[in-house]
Amino acid sequence: MREVTSENPWPLVIYGRRGNADALTAVDEAAERLGLHTGLALAQARAMHPAIEALPEEAEADTALLEGIADWCLRYTPLVACDGANGLLLDIGGGAHLYGGELELVADLGRRMARAGFAYRVAIAGTIGAAHAAARFGEPAAYATGGERDILHPLPLAALRLEPAIVASLARVGLKRVGDMIDLPRSPLTARFGVDLLRQLDRALGQEHEPLNPRLPVAPYVAEQRFHEPIAREEDVLGTVEKLAARLAVALERRGDGARRIELTLFRTDGAVRRIAAGTSRPLRDAQDIRALFTERLAALADALDPGFGFDMARLSVVTAEACPSEQIGIGGEEDAGELVRLVDRLSARLGASRVGRPVSLDSHIPERAAATVPAQTVKADRGWDAFRRHRAEADLAPRPLRLLTRPEPIEALAEVPDGPPLRFRWRRALHDVVAAEGPERIESAWWSEPDAQSADNRARDYFRVEDKSGLRFWLYRSGLYRDLVRGELPNAAPPSWFLHGTFA
Amino acid sequence: MIEELRQRLRALQKSTGLAPGAAEAVVPFGIEALDAVLGGGLARGALHEIAAPGEAHLAAATGFALGLAASARNLLWIAEDMALTENGAPYGPGLDLFTLAPERLLTAAVAHKRDLLWAMEEALRCRALGAVIGELRGGALDPVAVRRLSLAAAASGALALLLRAQPADDASTAATRWIVGAAPSTEQTPFGPGAPRFAIELVRNRRGPLGSWILEWRDQDERFILATPAQPVAAPPRHRPHQKVA
Numbered sequence: 114m115r116e117v118t119s120e121n122p123w124p125l126v127i128y129g130r131r132g133n134a135d136a137l138t139a140v141d142e143a144a145e146r147l148g149l150h151t152g153l154a155l156a157q158a159r160a161m162h163p164a165i166e167a168l169p170e171e172a173e174a175d176t177a178l179l180e181g182i183a184d185w186c187l188r189y190t191p192l193v194a195c196d197g198a199n200g201l202l203l204d205i206g207g208g209a210h211l212y213g214g215e216l217e218l219v220a221d222l223g224r225r226m227a228r229a230g231f232a233y234r235v236a237i238a239g240t241i242g243a244a245h246a247a248a249r250f251g252e253p254a255a256y257a258t259g260g261e262r263d264i265l266h267p268l269p270l271a272a273l274r275l276e277p278a279i280v281a282s283l284a285r286v287g288l289k290r291v292g293d294m295i296d297l298p299r300s301p302l303t304a305r306f307g308v309d310l311l312r313q314l315d316r317a318l319g320q321e322h323e324p325l326n327p328r329l330p331v332a333p334y335v336a337e338q339r340f341h342e343p344i345a346r347e348e349d350v351l352g353t354v355e356k357l358a359a360r361l362a363v364a365l366e367r368r369g370d371g372a373r374r375i376e377l378t379l380f381r382t383d384g385a386v387r388r389i390a391a392g393t394s395r396p397l398r399d400a401q402d403i404r405a406l407f408t409e410r411l412a413a414l415a416d417a418l419d420p421g422f423g424f425d426m427a428r429l430s431v432v433t434a435e436a437c438p439s440e441q442i443g444i445g446g447e448e449d450a451g452e453l454v455r456l457v458d459r460l461s462a463r464l465g466a467s468r469v470g471r472p473v474s475l476d477s478h479i480p481e482r483a484a485a486t487v488p489a490q491t492v493k494a495d496r497g498w499d500a501f502r503r504h505r506a507e508a509d510l511a512p513r514p515l516r517l518l519t520r521p522e523p524i525e526a527l528a529e530v531p532d533g534p535p536l537r538f539r540w541r542r543a544l545h546d547v548v549a550a551e552g553p554e555r556i557e558s559a560w561w562s563e564p565d566a567q568s569a570d571n572r573a574r575d576y577f578r579v580e581d582k583s584g585l586r587f588w589l590y591r592s593g594l595y596r597d598l599v600r601g602e603l604p605n606a607a608p609p610s611w612f613l614h615g616t617f618a
Numbered sequence: 619m620i621e622e623l624r625q626r627l628r629a630l631q632k633s634t635g636l637a638p639g640a641a642e643a644v645v646p647f648g649i650e651a652l653d654a655v656l657g658g659g660l661a662r663g664a665l666h667e668i669a670a671p672g673e674a675h676l677a678a679a680t681g682f683a684l685g686l687a688a689s690a691r692n693l694l695w696i697a698e699d700m701a702l703t704e705n706g707a708p709y710g711p712g713l714d715l716f717t718l719a720p721e722r723l724l725t726a727a728v729a730h731k732r733d734l735l736w737a738m739e740e741a742l743r744c745r746a747l748g749a750v751i752g753e754l755r756g757g758a759l760d761p762v763a764v765r766r767l768s769l770a771a772a773a774s775g776a777l778a779l780l781l782r783a784q785p786a787d788d789a790s791t792a793a794t795r796w797i798v799g800a801a802p803s804t805e806q807t808p809f810g811p812g813a814p815r816f817a818i819e820l821v822r823n824r825r826g827p828l829g830s831w832i833l834e835w836r837d838q839d840e841r842f843i844l845a846t847p848a849q850p851v852a853a854p855p856r857h858r859p860h861q862k863v864a
Contacts, residue, residue: 449691449692449745449746450746451746452744452745452746453692453724453744453746453747455744456694456740456741456744456746456747457724459740460726460737460740460741463733463736463737463740464726464727464728464733464737468726468727468728469724469725469726470724470725470726470727471721471723471724471725472708472710472713472720472723472725473710474710474711474720480711483710483711484709484710484711484720486707486725489724496720496721498710498719498720498721501710501711502714505711510711512712512715513709513711513712514677514706514709514712515677515680515681515684515708515709515712515713515715515716516676516677516680516705516706516707516708516709516712517706517707517709517712518705518706519702519703519706519707543674548802549803549810549811549812550810550811551810551811578810578811579811580802580803580810580811582802583799583800583802584678584799584800584801584802584803584815584817585674585675585677585678585800586677586800586811586814615706615709615712616676616677616705616706617677617681617712617811617814618677618678618680618681618682618684618715618716618800618814618816618835
């Protein structure tokens with residue numbers, strides 16, 4: 114696919130590194146007329162025609178552009194795949210009737226591509242291989258299923274998506290066109306050129322099934338709406354969401370499903386495509402709830418929903434569905450739980466799912482790993498706190514701080530006896546005189562977790578709960594033991610250091 | 619139009635605890651002197667500001683807020699990212715000192731003050747939450763935003779608590795404003811820190827009277843009690859028989 118550059122006075126070629134030399138990777142129409150073609154060495158091209166403009170390729174930008182066009186093609190079918198660096202495959206088997214037929218769909222696609230300034234070739238065929246070959250090497254047209262043989266017959270063997278090496282060795286024995294080998298005995302061909310040759314031929318002929326791997330996962334539930342008059346206002350978008358959601362609800366209910374992740378795809382008239390996804394914490398079916406979810410998502414968008422000249426199509430897809438018993442939908446006795454879940458969904462949609470959390474207890478005795486906050490939408494009903502309370506009762510754990518610092522902060526501490534609590538310490542430039550202390554509670558690191566037991570956060574910790582003169586309470590620990598230093602058992606042991614890990618009320 | 623204004627007026631009165639019939643919707647401290655000042659207790663369905671006298675006392679202010687919110691079945695704690703990295707996130711294993719089972723806690727981290735106020739308002743509209751705690755690191759508050767929070771709290775009957783790292787002197791429509799710091803606990807026991815104590819000061823009260831008290835949290839009774847006035851602090855005990863010999 115090339116952008117038409119008619120305003121460019123010079124023939125334009127794009128080059129990139131191929132093997133050890135710069136070779137042309139794309140040429141525009143003017144350059145083509147001069148006899149330049151892709152694959153030609155850049156030096157040779159310059160020698161033939163000094164007056165060409167040569168630009169280095171930008172592979173990433175090309176890929177991004179192709180993916181952008183692929184997104185845009187989602188308006189025709191959800192089954193869109195990238196085909197090499199310059200092609201797209203669309204499975205229009207199911208949706209062509211919406212446009213009044215395959216030819217009308219292609220005409221619509223062509224009109225829009227031309228308007229966007231792209232030169233393109235398009236072919237419709239019954240197999241991926243045949244469509245690929247016809248679009249690149251044959252007459253762009255719509256071919257009926259079953260005619261693959263006729264399409265391929267006159268085309269060069271490169272049309273079969275073969276390795277260049279295989280094409281070259283076929284050429285050496287005089288096989289140049291698909292027709293040259295299509296009726297040859299199969300086993301000698303396989304013996305000489307490998308299984309790939311016949312597999313590609315079989316696939317192109319439809320004798321072997323070839324699935325299309327869509328670029329984006331295909332949603333199990335999809336509803337879409339086209340607009341004759343493009344819509345631009347957020348309200349209209351949300352109204353459309355609700356309408357589409359109501360349609361999805363019917364399909365979801367029939368199969369006993371609810372939506373866990375929903376994606377809204379908005380197609381702008383100028384070809385830009387915007388995808389907005391929202392997650393839910395329980396299977397959702399109600400159109401009002403889905404609308405509320407997207408209200409928050411739209412409000413939270415970092416860059417406003419830029420409608421340009423308007424959206425001419427909207428699609429709502431349920432990307433992830435989950436079984437959802439009907440009685441859960443009309444929440445009766447569990448009214449509170451339902452309200453809470455709705456709040457969690459709203460907050461998650463606006464703030465981000467990872468920002469709305471619930472604390473869970475983890476099976477670790479290292480304080481910072483003993484608890485974590487996990488996204489509330491995904492958290493399991495049992496968060497491990499019962500097990501924690503049982504464990505605490507058995508082990509008679511010392512109190513834990515109300516707030517734990519994300520990262521223990523180093524402090525300067527003065528202790529009276531080597532392994533005793535500190536008498537005073539300095540934290541964040543303020544000096545605290547300890548008037549009461551409780552401890553130590555020794556927490557050893559898991560010896561199996563790190564081979565290097567002397568690394569700073571893997572030493573044994575002695576925790577103290579201390580109170581200073583003004584009543585402030587802190588959770589401090591000494592990392593490492595003086596004993597180790599004195600006895601010289603660990604010759605490389607660093608001197609113990611003090612940290613503040615949390616604050617008590 | 620007029621009917622709408624009347625309704626808003628009623629809601630406003632309710633949010634300030636001035637409307638008749640608001641007396642039963644309170645969280646009593648169970649401390650006569652304090653409850654008398656507050657008209658029975660801390661009004662539900664209203665916004666209360668709790669500020670630490672300085673950032674170091676924030677954990678104490680947090681504990682006080684949790685003690686007040688402990689009766690709620692579900693509780694949401696919203697804080698800015700900065701607050702969580704600077705002062706630490708609520709730590710599940712430490713919450714139950716304030717009889718708050720971690721299962722009942724929902725947390726939200728927000729990037730801006732604007733999101734904090736939005737999330738608080740949204741949460742206050744949810745009837746399933748008994749209390750919403752919003753933690754604010756600094757800066758003044760838009761009085762309109764605060765009024766919106768009061769109205770939302772009044773509508774749902776939830777306890778709205780605004781936790782601030784520093785006392786603020788901005789105008790506020792909050793029903794009460796407190797300054798809560800830590801108070802020494804050591805005279806209770808010669809061994810280690812005792813039950814947490816709070817020096818609380820009521821600096822603003824819609825109902826009028828102000829005052830200051832020293833409270834102590836009794837986790838076995840799940841409530842605050844009035845501590846005896848603080849005595850001069852004794853020297854740290856040298857003998858600690860409960861301590862393991864390292």
